[in-house]
Amino acid sequence: MTNTNPPLIIAGxxxxxxxxxxxxxxxxxxxxxxxxxxxGAEMVTVAIRRVNLNDRDHDDFWAHIPKGMVILPNTAxxxxxxxxxxxxxxxxxxxxxxxxxLEVLGDTKTLLPDVMSLLEATKVLxxxxxxxxxxxxxxxxxxxRLEDLGVSAVMPLAAPIGSGRGIQNPLQIRFIREAVTSVPxxxxxxxxxxxxxxxxxxxGVDGVLMNTAIAEAQDPVLMASAMKKGVxxxxxxxxxxxxxxxxxxxxSSPVAGVVGHAPVSGL
Amino acid sequence: xxxxxxxxPKTFSDVHTLADLLAQLNLTPTLLACEVNETLxxxxxxxxxxxxxGDRVEIIRMIGGG
Numbered sequence: 183m184t185n186t187n188p189p190l191i192i193a194g195x196x197x198x199x200x201x202x203x204x205x206x207x208x209x210x211x212x213x214x215x216x217x218x219x220x221x222g223a224e225m226v227t228v229a230i231r232r233v234n235l236n237d238r239d240h241d242d243f244w245a246h247i248p249k250g251m252v253i254l255p256n257t258a259x260x261x262x263x264x265x266x267x268x269x270x271x272x273x274x275x276x277x278x279x280x281x282x283x284l285e286v287l288g289d290t291k292t293l294l295p296d297v298m299s300l301l302e303a304t305k306v307l308x309x310x311x312x313x314x315x316x317x318x319x320x321x322x323x324x325x326x327r328l329e330d331l332g333v334s335a336v337m338p339l340a341a342p343i344g345s346g347r348g349i350q351n352p353l354q355i356r357f358i359r360e361a362v363t364s365v366p367x368x369x370x371x372x373x374x375x376x377x378x379x380x381x382x383x384x385x386g387v388d389g390v391l392m393n394t395a396i397a398e399a400q401d402p403v404l405m406a407s408a409m410k411k412g413v414x415x416x417x418x419x420x421x422x423x424x425x426x427x428x429x430x431x432x433x434s435s436p437v438a439g440v441v442g443h444a445p446v447s448g449l
Numbered sequence: 450x451x452x453x454x455x456x457x458p459k460t461f462s463d464v465h466t467l468a469d470l471l472a473q474l475n476l477t478p479t480l481l482a483c484e485v486n487e488t489l490x491x492x493x494x495x496x497x498x499x500x501x502x503g504d505r506v507e508i509i510r511m512i513g514g515g
Contacts, residue, residue, distance in 0.1 A: 194495035202513030214513065225464070229514025232455040232507065243489065244480060258514050270487055272509045343515070371515075380463055393515030 187421055190388050193281060193313040193364055194381035195252065199224050201385065201413045202254070202368065204393025208402065211246040217396055218248055220406035225252040227283055227391070229259070230273045232299075243258075254315065261296070266303045267388070270312060282307065283370075285317035285338070292344040297324045299407040301331065308332040317370050322357040329362045336362050337391060340382060341372025344394040352385055359386040376412030383416025384424070386444040453479040453505040470506065480508040 190197045203223045208214035211298050216270040218226060226247060247253070255273035260266040266286045266341045273282055284301055288296030307314050308331055316328045325336045336360050341347035349355060349369070361366055366388035373379050382390050390413055399405035450461050452470070464470050467490055471478055483490050484507040490498050500506070 183463045205513040206515045208513060223454075227515055228511040230482075231514075233476065233510050235454060235508075236458070253511070255511060256514055272482040272484070273511075275489060275491060276477055276480055276509060276511055 186195055187417070190366060192315070197224050197389070197412070199413075200389035200417055201410055202227070202370075202391040203396060203406070203409075205243075205247070205390070206393050207397035211242060213402055214397075215246040215248065217402040217406040218251070220403045221411070223251075225254055227254045227256050227393070228277075230257070230276060230355050247349055249351070252281070253277055253279060253384065254283050255279070256317075258288075260285065260288075263299045263303045263306075266299070270303075270335045271310075274312070278427075280311055280313045281315065281334075282312050282379045283315045283317060283426050287414050293429060294338070297321065298360050300324075302328055304331045304333060309330050310413055315368070320354045320358065322354060322361045325358040326361045327366070329342050329365055333365060335366045335368055337368045337370035339371040340369050340378060341374075345372055346374030346395055346398075347372055348374050349385070352381065355382065355385045355387065366372055373409075376408040379409050379412035380416035380419070383413055384419050386420050389413070450500065450503050452503075455507055465499060466496055467500060467506070468495040470500060471495065471508070474508070476508065480510060484509070485509065489492060 190200055199222045201223045202225045203221050204220060204227045205214055215376055246292040252382060257266045257269045257279055260269055266284060270282045282302060286296050286299040287293050297319055299320060300316060304314050304316055313334040315337055316333045317337045318328060320338045328336050338351040338355060357398055368389040368391050369387050371389040373390060374394045379390045396402050396406045396409060452459055452461060459471060464473055467475055478492050478495055485506055486505050
Protein backbone atom coordinates (compact mmCIF):
# COMPACT_ATOMS: atom_id res chain seq x y z
CA MET A 183 0.00 0.00 0.00
CA THR A 184 1.42 3.39 -0.94
CA ASN A 185 -0.80 5.39 1.40
CA THR A 186 -0.27 4.84 5.10
CA ASN A 187 -3.26 4.50 7.39
CA PRO A 188 -2.50 6.61 10.46
CA PRO A 189 -4.30 5.49 13.63
CA LEU A 190 -7.40 7.38 14.69
CA ILE A 191 -6.77 9.14 17.99
CA ILE A 192 -9.57 10.98 19.77
CA ALA A 193 -8.83 12.80 23.02
CA GLY A 194 -5.67 10.74 23.49
CA UNK A 195 -7.19 7.31 22.89
CA UNK A 196 -6.55 5.22 19.78
CA UNK A 197 -9.51 3.64 18.00
CA UNK A 198 -9.17 0.83 15.47
CA UNK A 199 -12.84 1.10 14.45
CA UNK A 200 -13.86 4.26 12.62
CA UNK A 201 -17.53 3.62 13.22
CA UNK A 202 -19.18 5.22 16.25
CA UNK A 203 -22.72 4.33 17.19
CA UNK A 204 -25.62 5.58 19.26
CA UNK A 205 -27.73 3.56 21.67
CA UNK A 206 -31.16 5.13 21.10
CA UNK A 207 -34.34 3.88 19.42
CA UNK A 208 -33.71 0.14 19.67
CA UNK A 209 -36.83 -2.01 20.05
CA UNK A 210 -35.18 -4.09 22.77
CA UNK A 211 -32.03 -3.91 24.87
CA UNK A 212 -30.91 -7.28 23.47
CA UNK A 213 -31.19 -5.98 19.92
CA UNK A 214 -29.13 -2.95 20.92
CA UNK A 215 -26.43 -5.08 22.50
CA UNK A 216 -26.19 -7.39 19.47
CA UNK A 217 -26.08 -4.41 17.10
CA UNK A 218 -23.36 -2.68 19.10
CA UNK A 219 -21.27 -5.85 18.97
CA UNK A 220 -21.89 -6.36 15.23
CA UNK A 221 -20.85 -2.78 14.49
CA GLY A 222 -17.37 -3.33 15.91
CA ALA A 223 -17.58 0.19 17.37
CA GLU A 224 -15.42 1.01 20.37
CA MET A 225 -17.25 4.17 21.39
CA VAL A 226 -21.00 4.58 21.92
CA THR A 227 -23.09 7.63 22.64
CA VAL A 228 -25.68 7.87 25.40
CA ALA A 229 -28.21 10.51 26.42
CA ILE A 230 -28.52 12.13 29.85
CA ARG A 231 -32.05 12.14 31.25
CA ARG A 232 -34.02 12.23 34.47
CA VAL A 233 -34.53 8.90 36.24
CA ASN A 234 -38.12 7.83 35.62
CA LEU A 235 -39.30 6.93 39.11
CA ASN A 236 -42.56 5.48 37.79
CA ASP A 237 -41.00 3.20 35.19
CA ARG A 238 -37.73 1.52 36.06
CA ASP A 239 -37.61 -0.53 32.85
CA HIS A 240 -34.53 1.28 31.67
CA ASP A 241 -32.53 0.45 34.75
CA ASP A 242 -30.81 -2.40 32.93
CA PHE A 243 -29.52 -0.18 30.09
CA TRP A 244 -25.97 -0.17 31.42
CA ALA A 245 -25.89 -3.99 31.62
CA HIS A 246 -26.43 -4.15 27.85
CA ILE A 247 -23.49 -1.95 26.91
CA PRO A 248 -20.60 -4.30 26.04
CA LYS A 249 -17.77 -3.90 28.54
CA GLY A 250 -14.78 -1.91 27.41
CA MET A 251 -16.80 0.51 25.26
CA VAL A 252 -15.89 4.16 25.63
CA ILE A 253 -19.06 6.00 26.65
CA LEU A 254 -19.69 9.36 25.04
CA PRO A 255 -22.56 11.20 26.73
CA ASN A 256 -24.40 13.74 24.62
CA THR A 257 -26.30 16.97 25.24
CA ALA A 258 -29.15 15.96 22.92
CA UNK A 259 -32.29 17.99 23.47
CA UNK A 260 -30.47 21.15 24.57
CA UNK A 261 -31.58 24.28 22.74
CA UNK A 262 -29.45 26.88 24.51
CA UNK A 263 -25.97 27.31 25.95
CA UNK A 264 -27.05 27.18 29.62
CA UNK A 265 -28.84 23.84 29.21
CA UNK A 266 -25.94 22.36 27.24
CA UNK A 267 -23.50 23.38 29.99
CA UNK A 268 -25.77 21.99 32.69
CA UNK A 269 -26.21 18.65 30.92
CA UNK A 270 -22.46 18.42 30.21
CA UNK A 271 -21.68 18.83 33.91
CA UNK A 272 -24.36 16.28 34.85
CA UNK A 273 -22.91 13.86 32.29
CA UNK A 274 -19.46 14.23 33.81
CA UNK A 275 -20.94 13.50 37.25
CA UNK A 276 -22.90 10.45 36.00
CA UNK A 277 -20.08 8.82 34.06
CA UNK A 278 -16.95 10.37 35.54
CA UNK A 279 -15.71 11.20 32.03
CA UNK A 280 -14.44 14.45 30.52
CA UNK A 281 -15.84 13.39 27.12
CA UNK A 282 -18.95 15.17 25.87
CA UNK A 283 -20.73 15.10 22.53
CA LEU A 284 -21.84 18.71 22.51
CA GLU A 285 -24.95 19.50 20.55
CA VAL A 286 -26.84 22.74 20.89
CA LEU A 287 -29.84 22.70 18.62
CA GLY A 288 -31.53 25.68 17.04
CA ASP A 289 -34.84 24.35 15.81
CA THR A 290 -37.13 21.43 16.64
CA LYS A 291 -38.14 20.66 13.05
CA THR A 292 -34.69 20.29 11.54
CA LEU A 293 -32.67 19.77 14.74
CA LEU A 294 -29.93 21.76 13.02
CA PRO A 295 -27.18 23.06 15.30
CA ASP A 296 -27.23 26.62 16.67
CA VAL A 297 -23.58 27.24 15.91
CA MET A 298 -23.37 30.55 17.81
CA SER A 299 -24.44 28.82 21.03
CA LEU A 300 -22.27 25.82 20.15
CA LEU A 301 -19.16 28.01 19.96
CA GLU A 302 -20.12 29.77 23.20
CA ALA A 303 -20.65 26.48 25.07
CA THR A 304 -17.46 24.98 23.61
CA LYS A 305 -15.40 27.87 24.95
CA VAL A 306 -16.71 27.33 28.51
CA LEU A 307 -16.45 23.53 28.48
CA UNK A 308 -12.90 23.43 27.09
CA UNK A 309 -11.90 25.84 29.88
CA UNK A 310 -13.52 23.48 32.42
CA UNK A 311 -11.42 20.59 31.15
CA UNK A 312 -14.02 18.82 29.03
CA UNK A 313 -12.99 16.95 25.90
CA UNK A 314 -15.57 18.28 23.49
CA UNK A 315 -16.72 16.40 20.40
CA UNK A 316 -18.72 19.10 18.70
CA UNK A 317 -21.78 18.26 16.58
CA UNK A 318 -21.93 21.02 13.99
CA UNK A 319 -23.24 22.13 10.62
CA UNK A 320 -21.46 21.24 7.39
CA UNK A 321 -19.77 24.64 7.53
CA UNK A 322 -15.96 24.71 7.13
CA UNK A 323 -15.63 28.13 8.78
CA UNK A 324 -17.42 27.04 11.94
CA UNK A 325 -15.45 23.78 11.87
CA UNK A 326 -12.22 25.76 11.85
CA ARG A 327 -13.44 27.98 14.74
CA LEU A 328 -14.24 24.87 16.77
CA GLU A 329 -10.77 23.49 16.09
CA ASP A 330 -9.26 26.81 17.20
CA LEU A 331 -11.27 26.62 20.45
CA GLY A 332 -9.67 23.28 21.27
CA VAL A 333 -12.33 20.64 20.59
CA SER A 334 -11.28 16.99 20.51
CA ALA A 335 -13.23 16.29 17.32
CA VAL A 336 -15.29 18.24 14.80
CA MET A 337 -18.48 16.41 13.84
CA PRO A 338 -20.33 17.89 10.86
CA LEU A 339 -23.71 16.47 9.92
CA ALA A 340 -24.35 14.60 6.68
CA ALA A 341 -28.04 15.55 6.85
CA PRO A 342 -30.53 16.34 9.65
CA ILE A 343 -30.53 13.95 12.63
CA GLY A 344 -32.60 10.84 11.95
CA SER A 345 -33.36 11.85 8.35
CA GLY A 346 -31.32 9.08 6.71
CA ARG A 347 -30.76 11.22 3.62
CA GLY A 348 -27.02 10.71 3.31
CA ILE A 349 -24.41 13.37 2.62
CA GLN A 350 -26.14 16.47 1.31
CA ASN A 351 -23.06 18.57 0.79
CA PRO A 352 -20.04 16.43 -0.04
CA LEU A 353 -18.05 19.44 -1.21
CA GLN A 354 -18.28 21.14 2.17
CA ILE A 355 -17.45 17.93 4.02
CA ARG A 356 -14.30 17.84 1.89
CA PHE A 357 -13.60 21.52 2.69
CA ILE A 358 -13.99 20.73 6.40
CA ARG A 359 -11.58 17.84 6.01
CA GLU A 360 -9.06 20.22 4.46
CA ALA A 361 -9.66 23.01 7.00
CA VAL A 362 -9.41 20.92 10.17
CA THR A 363 -5.90 19.55 10.45
CA SER A 364 -5.18 18.98 14.16
CA VAL A 365 -8.18 16.92 15.34
CA PRO A 366 -10.36 14.19 13.81
CA UNK A 367 -13.39 14.98 11.67
CA UNK A 368 -16.32 12.61 12.15
CA UNK A 369 -19.48 12.77 10.07
CA UNK A 370 -22.32 12.63 12.58
CA UNK A 371 -26.02 12.31 11.75
CA UNK A 372 -28.00 11.84 8.57
CA UNK A 373 -26.45 8.62 7.30
CA UNK A 374 -29.11 6.24 5.94
CA UNK A 375 -27.31 3.20 4.63
CA UNK A 376 -23.87 1.66 4.15
CA UNK A 377 -23.06 3.53 0.92
CA UNK A 378 -23.60 6.84 2.77
CA UNK A 379 -21.02 5.78 5.34
CA UNK A 380 -18.64 4.67 2.59
CA UNK A 381 -19.03 7.99 0.77
CA UNK A 382 -18.27 9.90 3.97
CA UNK A 383 -15.08 7.93 4.41
CA UNK A 384 -14.15 8.36 0.72
CA UNK A 385 -14.28 12.11 1.30
CA GLY A 386 -11.43 11.61 3.76
CA VAL A 387 -13.13 12.07 7.12
CA ASP A 388 -11.75 10.08 10.04
CA GLY A 389 -14.93 8.32 11.08
CA VAL A 390 -18.72 8.20 11.04
CA LEU A 391 -21.17 8.38 13.94
CA MET A 392 -24.71 7.10 13.49
CA ASN A 393 -27.71 5.81 15.40
CA THR A 394 -31.03 5.74 13.53
CA ALA A 395 -29.63 4.15 10.36
CA ILE A 396 -28.86 1.03 12.39
CA ALA A 397 -31.61 1.14 15.02
CA GLU A 398 -34.42 1.72 12.49
CA ALA A 399 -33.20 -0.79 9.91
CA GLN A 400 -35.46 -3.82 9.43
CA ASP A 401 -32.58 -5.91 10.73
CA PRO A 402 -30.42 -3.67 12.92
CA VAL A 403 -27.76 -6.32 13.59
CA LEU A 404 -27.21 -6.93 9.88
CA MET A 405 -27.18 -3.19 9.17
CA ALA A 406 -24.58 -2.69 11.91
CA SER A 407 -22.40 -5.24 10.14
CA ALA A 408 -23.03 -3.52 6.78
CA MET A 409 -22.07 -0.14 8.27
CA LYS A 410 -18.83 -1.57 9.59
CA LYS A 411 -17.97 -2.82 6.09
CA GLY A 412 -19.11 0.45 4.48
CA VAL A 413 -16.84 2.45 6.74
CA UNK A 414 -13.91 0.09 6.14
CA UNK A 415 -14.45 0.04 2.36
CA UNK A 416 -14.72 3.83 2.21
CA UNK A 417 -11.56 4.24 4.26
CA UNK A 418 -9.60 1.87 2.04
CA UNK A 419 -10.90 3.56 -1.12
CA UNK A 420 -9.84 6.94 0.25
CA UNK A 421 -6.36 5.66 1.07
CA UNK A 422 -6.11 3.90 -2.29
CA UNK A 423 -6.90 7.12 -4.16
CA UNK A 424 -9.63 6.90 -6.76
CA UNK A 425 -9.02 7.15 -10.52
CA UNK A 426 -9.83 10.44 -12.22
CA UNK A 427 -13.37 11.02 -13.51
CA UNK A 428 -13.54 11.29 -17.31
CA UNK A 429 -16.31 12.36 -19.60
CA UNK A 430 -15.77 9.60 -22.15
CA UNK A 431 -14.77 5.97 -22.23
CA UNK A 432 -11.19 4.74 -22.32
CA UNK A 433 -10.77 1.12 -23.43
CA SER A 434 -9.58 -1.38 -20.87
CA SER A 435 -8.23 -3.68 -23.59
CA PRO A 436 -5.41 -2.74 -26.02
CA VAL A 437 -6.49 -0.70 -29.07
CA ALA A 438 -3.62 -2.12 -31.15
CA GLY A 439 -4.24 -5.41 -32.94
CA VAL A 440 -8.04 -5.26 -32.91
CA VAL A 441 -9.50 -7.68 -35.45
CA GLY A 442 -11.92 -6.05 -37.94
CA HIS A 443 -12.67 -2.55 -39.27
CA ALA A 444 -11.59 0.64 -37.46
CA PRO A 445 -14.63 2.11 -35.72
CA VAL A 446 -15.75 5.77 -35.85
CA SER A 447 -17.20 7.94 -33.09
CA GLY A 448 -20.93 8.39 -33.36
CA LEU A 449 -20.76 11.79 -31.67
CA UNK B 450 -40.90 16.30 54.20
CA UNK B 451 -42.21 17.55 50.87
CA UNK B 452 -39.75 17.41 47.99
CA UNK B 453 -40.03 17.89 44.26
CA UNK B 454 -38.25 14.97 42.58
CA UNK B 455 -37.65 15.33 38.86
CA UNK B 456 -40.55 17.76 38.68
CA UNK B 457 -43.04 15.63 40.68
CA PRO B 458 -44.10 16.59 44.23
CA LYS B 459 -43.49 13.74 46.70
CA THR B 460 -43.67 13.31 50.46
CA PHE B 461 -41.06 11.42 52.49
CA SER B 462 -40.60 10.45 56.08
CA ASP B 463 -37.21 9.45 57.50
CA VAL B 464 -35.30 11.30 54.79
CA HIS B 465 -32.72 13.76 56.06
CA THR B 466 -29.90 13.70 53.51
CA LEU B 467 -29.60 13.24 49.78
CA ALA B 468 -28.07 9.80 50.46
CA ASP B 469 -31.20 8.88 52.50
CA LEU B 470 -33.42 9.93 49.61
CA LEU B 471 -31.57 7.80 47.07
CA ALA B 472 -31.68 4.82 49.45
CA GLN B 473 -35.41 5.25 49.96
CA LEU B 474 -35.91 5.38 46.18
CA ASN B 475 -33.82 2.20 45.79
CA LEU B 476 -31.24 4.01 43.70
CA THR B 477 -27.51 3.30 43.94
CA PRO B 478 -25.53 6.50 43.50
CA THR B 479 -23.13 5.07 40.91
CA LEU B 480 -23.98 6.20 37.37
CA LEU B 481 -26.25 8.95 38.69
CA ALA B 482 -26.00 12.69 39.07
CA CYS B 483 -28.02 14.79 41.53
CA GLU B 484 -28.91 18.44 41.70
CA VAL B 485 -30.52 20.12 44.67
CA ASN B 486 -32.22 23.38 43.72
CA GLU B 487 -30.32 23.32 40.43
CA THR B 488 -26.91 22.98 42.07
CA LEU B 489 -24.94 19.87 41.23
CA UNK B 490 -24.10 17.79 44.31
CA UNK B 491 -21.09 15.51 43.72
CA UNK B 492 -21.40 11.88 44.86
CA UNK B 493 -18.89 12.47 47.66
CA UNK B 494 -21.24 15.07 49.19
CA UNK B 495 -24.50 13.04 49.15
CA UNK B 496 -24.21 11.98 52.78
CA UNK B 497 -23.44 15.48 54.02
CA UNK B 498 -26.19 17.19 52.00
CA UNK B 499 -29.14 17.89 54.31
CA UNK B 500 -32.47 18.23 52.49
CA UNK B 501 -35.14 20.64 53.66
CA UNK B 502 -38.85 20.95 53.01
CA GLY B 503 -39.56 22.30 49.52
CA ASP B 504 -36.20 21.36 47.98
CA ARG B 505 -36.18 20.53 44.30
CA VAL B 506 -34.09 17.46 43.57
CA GLU B 507 -33.09 16.25 40.12
CA ILE B 508 -31.84 12.68 39.76
CA ILE B 509 -30.17 12.06 36.43
CA ARG B 510 -28.85 8.96 34.67
CA MET B 511 -27.82 7.87 31.22
CA ILE B 512 -30.15 6.25 28.73
CA GLY B 513 -30.05 5.21 25.09
CA GLY B 514 -29.35 8.10 22.74
CA GLY B 515 -27.46 9.17 19.65
